[in-house]
Amino acid sequence: MKFTVSQSSLAQALAIVSKGMGSNASQPIISGVHLIAENGTLELQTTDTTIFIRHSIPANVDEAGETVLSGKILMSIVKNLADAPVSVEGDDHNVMIASGKSSFRLNALSPEDFPSFPEYEFENSVELDSDVLQTMVDKVYKVTYKDNSRPILSGILTTVEDNTIRLVATDSYRLAVCDTNVDTSNAEAFRAILPGSVFHEVLGLPGMTEKILIGITPSQVVFQFGNTTFIARKIEGNFPNYKQLLPKSCTTKVTVNVADLASALRRVSVIALANPSVRFDIECDAKLMKLSATSPDQGDATEYVNIDAEGEDLSIALNYHYVNDCMNAVSDQDEITLELQSAMQPGIFKSYAKVNYLYLLMPVRM
Numbered sequence: 001m002k003f004t005v006s007q008s009s010l011a012q013a014l015a016i017v018s019k020g021m022g023s024n025a026s027q028p029i030i031s032g033v034h035l036i037a038e039n040g041t042l043e044l045q046t047t048d049t050t051i052f053i054r055h056s057i058p059a060n061v062d063e064a065g066e067t068v069l070s071g072k073i074l075m076s077i078v079k080n081l082a083d084a085p086v087s088v089e090g091d092d093h094n095v096m097i098a099s100g101k102s103s104f105r106l107n108a109l110s111p112e113d114f115p116s117f118p119e120y121e122f123e124n125s126v127e128l129d130s131d132v133l134q135t136m137v138d139k140v141y142k143v144t145y146k147d148n149s150r151p152i153l154s155g156i157l158t159t160v161e162d163n164t165i166r167l168v169a170t171d172s173y174r175l176a177v178c179d180t181n182v183d184t185s186n187a188e189a190f191r192a193i194l195p196g197s198v199f200h201e202v203l204g205l206p207g208m209t210e211k212i213l214i215g216i217t218p219s220q221v222v223f224q225f226g227n228t229t230f231i232a233r234k235i236e237g238n239f240p241n242y243k244q245l246l247p248k249s250c251t252t253k254v255t256v257n258v259a260d261l262a263s264a265l266r267r268v269s270v271i272a273l274a275n276p277s278v279r280f281d282i283e284c285d286a287k288l289m290k291l292s293a294t295s296p297d298q299g300d301a302t303e304y305v306n307i308d309a310e311g312e313d314l315s316i317a318l319n320y321h322y323v324n325d326c327m328n329a330v331s332d333q334d335e336i337t338l339e340l341q342s343a344m345q346p347g348i349f350k351s352y353a354k355v356n357y358l359y360l361l362m363p364v365r366m
Contacts, residue, residue: 001035001037001063001064001065001066001067001088001089001090001091001095002037002061002062002063002065002087002088002089003037003042003059003060003061003062003063003087003088003089004059004060004062004085004086004087004088005042005057005058005059005060005085005086005088006083006084006085006086007078007081007082007083007084007085007086007099008083009057009058010042010057010078010086011075011078011079012057012206012207013042013044013055013056013057014033014044014071014074014075014078014079015075015205015206016044016053016055016205016206016207016228017033017044017045017046017053017054017055017071018046018071018075019046019051019053019201019205019230020046020047020048020051020052020053020230021033021046021048021071021072022046022047022048022049023048024048028070028109029068029109029113029114029115030046030047030048030049030114030115031070031071031072032046032068032069032070032071032109032114033045033046033068033069033070033071033074034046034066034067034068034111034114035066035067035068035069035088036066036111037059037061037063037064037065037066037088038061038064038065039061039064040058040059040060040061041056041057041058041059041061042056042057042058042059042061043055043056044056044057045114045117046071047114047115047117049115050232050233051198051230051231051232052115052117052118052229052230052231052232053228053229053230053231054117054228054229055207055227055228055229056227057227063089065091066111067090067091067092067095067108067109067111068108068109068110068111068113068114069095069106069108069109070106073106074097074106077097077104081099081100081102082099082100084099084100085099086098086099087099090106090108091108092108092109092110092111093107093108094106094107094108095108118220118231120215120217120220120222120231121217122215122216122217122222123216123217123218124188124190124191124192124215124216125190125213125214125215125216126160126187126188126190126213126214127187127211127212127213127214128160128165128182128211128212128214129182129210129211130203130208130209130210130211130212130225131210132165132180132182132355133165133203133212134203134204134208135355136165136167136178136180136355137156137167137199137200137203138200138329139167139176139178139329139330139355139357140156140167140168140169140176140177140178140329141156141169141196141199141200142176142325142328142329143169143170143171143174143175143176143325143359144156144169144170144171144196144197145170145171145172146171146197150172151235151236151237152193152235152237152238152239152240153170153171153172153240154195154196154197154235155169155193155194155195155196155235155239156168156169156193156194156195156196156199157169157191157192157193157239157242158190158191158192158193158194158199158214159189159190159191160182160184160187160189160190160191161184161189161190161191162184163181163182163183163184163185164179164180164181164182164184165179165180165182166178166179167179168239168242169196170240170242173319173322173361173362174322174359174360174361174362175242175245175358175359175360176329176357176358176359176360177242177357177358177359178355178356178357178358179355179356180354180355180356190214190216192214192216192221192234193234193235193237193239194214194221194235195221195232195233195235198221198223198230198232202223202230205228205230207225207226207227207228208225208226209225209226211225212224212225213225216234217234218234219233219234220232220233220234221233221234245346245360246348246358246360247339247341247345247348250311250339250340250341250348251311251312251314251340251341251342252282252284252309252310252311252312252313252314252339252340252341253309253310253311253337253338253339253340254282254289254307254308254309254337254338254339254340255307255308255309255335255336255337255338256289256305256306256307256308256335256336256337256338257305257306257334257335258327258330258331258333258334258335258336259331259334260305260306261289261305261327261336262324262327262328262331264291264303264305265278265291265320265323265324265327266324267301267303268291268292268293268301268302268303268320269293269320269324270301271293271294271295271298271299271300271301272293272294272295272301272320273295273298274295274297275293275294275295276319276320276321276364277293277317277318277319277320277364277365277366278291278292278293278317278318278319278320278323279291279292279293279315279316279317279366280315280316280317280318280338280347281313281315282307282309282313282314282315282340283309283313284309284310284311284312284313285313287306287307287308287309288304288305288306288307289304289305289307289309290302290303290304290305291303291304291305293320314340314342314343315343315366316340316342316343316347316363316366317343317363317364317365317366318347318361318363318364319361319364322361323361326349326359326361329357329359330349330351330357332353333351333353335351336349336350336351337349337350337351338350343363343366344363345363346360346361346362346363347360347361347363348360348361349361
């Protein structure tokens with residue numbers, strides 16, 4: 001094997017495939033990067049046995065071949081090289097890397113021991129705008145369950161139908177839904193529970209293209225963009241019926257400036273260290289919302305926020321961490337509405353824009 005490639009493209013390629021490198025000390029092969037050089041292309045593959053990533057870049061290939069090198073070491077070397085051609089030459093046992101005045105000899109692992117990249121055939125697929133998807137995933141990702149003990153809740157329900165993309169996530173304490181209009185006239189209906197962490201990570205990879213293809217196989221979800229293929233395990237099961245949680249009406253509706261509420265919440269929550277509960281008292285006639293927090297050890301804090309409101313005066317206590325996540329999700333908007341039914345029923349925040357956003361939050365005891 002012998003090839004030459006630019007340092008910048010190799011560094012970016014390694015940044016992409018590094019997300020799939022394993023860290024099991026008992027299986028050193030999966031902590032490596034499988035390099036395959038042939039026909040003017042260098043292909044890089046990684047896997048931790050649950051995720052598989054493949055990415056290819058142009059290369060000047062003098063001698064076709066393949067090898068497996070330590071991913072961590074290779075990344076460290078390439079990252080610290082100057083932006084100049086990098087020459088790689090070797091076999092299954094030893095590989096020489098040279099660039100400028102620098103040279104390295106690395107021990108190699110046998111490519112025959114590296115897990116084969118999966119073959120797949122889509123049951124269903126859809127191609128979507130990656131910027132729109134990234135905006136939407138950023139709004140719901142924090143609401144996914146971060147413990148693998150409940151895999152369904154760690155996923156993001158993704159549907160594309162009737163000219164609408166909709167993403168839904170819940171951790172059982174809160175629910176986030178966002179949707180936007182797209183032209184789906186040339187696409188078949190799509191519905192899948194995509195792994196939340198993978199979905200979020202893929203859209204943040206360097207080299208993301210304008211469009212991304214998402215495909216479903218009987219056991220896998222596949223993301224394709226540019227010269228990158230990212231495969232993860234499919235989440236099996238039924239997503240909770242979130243629509244039955246959404247009430248048809250409310251007794252109190254509040255419209256508030258996002259920046260005003262976010263800053264007031266930050267100040268009041270300084271007191272709520274041990275107890276994350278913040279009380280919201282809605283005074284419709286006065287058009288004020290009082291935020292208050294109490295700590296037996298630290299004292300108490302109160303702040304008033306101007307609002308537009310209609311309906312009945314009402315008080316509810318909410319976890320300020322969760323409310324703050326909602327404020328961050330709509331920080332690009334001027335206003336948000338809060339719909340309430342009672343102190344013991346969920347509060348629902350809503351924002352309407354290019355990407356519509358709904359955030360349902362269970363109350364805490366006052």
